[in-house]
Amino acid sequence: MNANAFFRLDGQVAVVTGGGQGIGEAICRRLAAAGAKVGVFDLSRENAQRVAAEIGGIDLVGDLTKEADLERIFGDITSLAGPVDILVNNAGVASRKGRDLPIWELVRDDWEYVLNINVVGLALCCKMALPGMIAKKYGRIVNIASIAGKEGNPKMAPYSASKAAVICLTKSLAKELVGKGDICVNSVSPAVIQTPILEQLNQEQINMMLSKIPLGRTGKPEEVAALVHFLASPECSFTTGFCFDISGGRATY
Ligand SMILES: NC(=O)c1ccc[n+]([C@@H]2O[C@H](COP(=O)([O-])OP(=O)(O)OC[C@H]3O[C@@H](n4cnc5c(N)ncnc54)[C@H](O)[C@@H]3O)[C@@H](O)[C@H]2O)c1
Numbered sequence: 654m655n656a657n658a659f660f661r662l663d664g665q666v667a668v669v670t671g672g673g674q675g676i677g678e679a680i681c682r683r684l685a686a687a688g689a690k691v692g693v694f695d696l697s698r699e700n701a702q703r704v705a706a707e708i709g710g711i712d713l714v715g716d717l718t719k720e721a722d723l724e725r726i727f728g729d730i731t732s733l734a735g736p737v738d739i740l741v742n743n744a745g746v747a748s749r750k751g752r753d754l755p756i757w758e759l760v761r762d763d764w765e766y767v768l769n770i771n772v773v774g775l776a777l778c779c780k781m782a783l784p785g786m787i788a789k790k791y792g793r794i795v796n797i798a799s800i801a802g803k804e805g806n807p808k809m810a811p812y813s814a815s816k817a818a819v820i821c822l823t824k825s826l827a828k829e830l831v832g833k834g835d836i837c838v839n840s841v842s843p844a845v846i847q848t849p850i851l852e853q854l855n856q857e858q859i860n861m862m863l864s865k866i867p868l869g870r871t872g873k874p875e876e877v878a879a880l881v882h883f884l885a886s887p888e889c890s891f892t893t894g895f896c897f898d899i900s901g902g903r904a905t906y
Contacts, residue, residue, distance in 0.1 A: 660886035663688035666734045667885065668727070670717055670778055671744030673700025675848030676797065679874035680741050682708055683882045689739065692730040696744075717744055717774035727781040736785035739885045742775040743797045745815075747853040753808045764811050771815035772822065779826060790834025795884045796823050797877075798840045800900045808858060816842070820896045827894030837893040839884045844900035846872040867902035
């Protein structure tokens with residue numbers, strides 16, 4: 654499909670967290686191709702600048718768990734491009750590197766690291782973008798969850814719990830926004846997608862996840878971006894609080 658032809662986003666401002674690589678990078682490229690001005694938000698300056706330069710976007714460098722960084726970043730995008738119409742909460746981590754372990758071997762830091770980025774940071778990004786959306790009575794938020802948040806992957810309890818939280822936080826927020834205008838909040842649950850996040854996991858863990866996908870392959874970042882593009886567009890106007898599957902047939906609900 655030609656992203657230039659459908660679901661146009663001309664004149665809209667988007668922020669994509671974790672936009673510097675993997676799924677986030679594909680989402681940035683897709684939204685920019687549809688006409689949006691895209692803020693590429695990432696911890697990695699090099700990657701944020703590279704992607705922003707390639708798509709005519711704005712690099713936003715910082716850590717989404719730090720409120721001072723969020724104040725600066727959402728201030729910068731608003732003054733440079735205007736209020737945020739689209740927020741894609743994509744940044745996330747699977748575990749502290751190599752710490753895909755059963756619960757009885759995890760320590761507090763393993764939990765806090767994952768939940769702080771995947772849940773608390775995501776909620777804080779929503780908090781930053783929402784006053785502008787409510788003032789305009791328009792907005793789209795897309796949260797990247799995971800099939801792990803529906804099934805609970807073994808040796809990935811912090812990650813699975815964090816993604817279940819993302820699915821449910823999305824439902825709570827969608828209902829809180831009723832009556833505040835055309836503001837829709839949805840989540841997306843991918844199965845294994847070929848990106849650098851897989852470097853945080855052991856090969857045995859990746860093989861286990863792959864074996865559960867009926868289509869028998871990993872997904873591509875561009876396939877996730879296509880779904881996110883629709884959810885970020887004005888055409889997605891009668892669905893909110895929902896979790897969309899993109900799992901090669903793995904999801905059963
Ligand atoms: N790849 C998969 O198999 C898969 C499957 C299901 C869900 N997901 C989810 O999709 C999202 C993207 O995953 P990916 O595979 O592209 O990951 P990735 O590791 O390739 O990219 C994640 C990006 O987020 C950035 N990031 C991490 N912490 C940050 C922070 N505190 N502040 C700002 N930026 C930060 C990283 O710098 C990186 O550029 C994640 O939420 C992930 O949980 C991925």
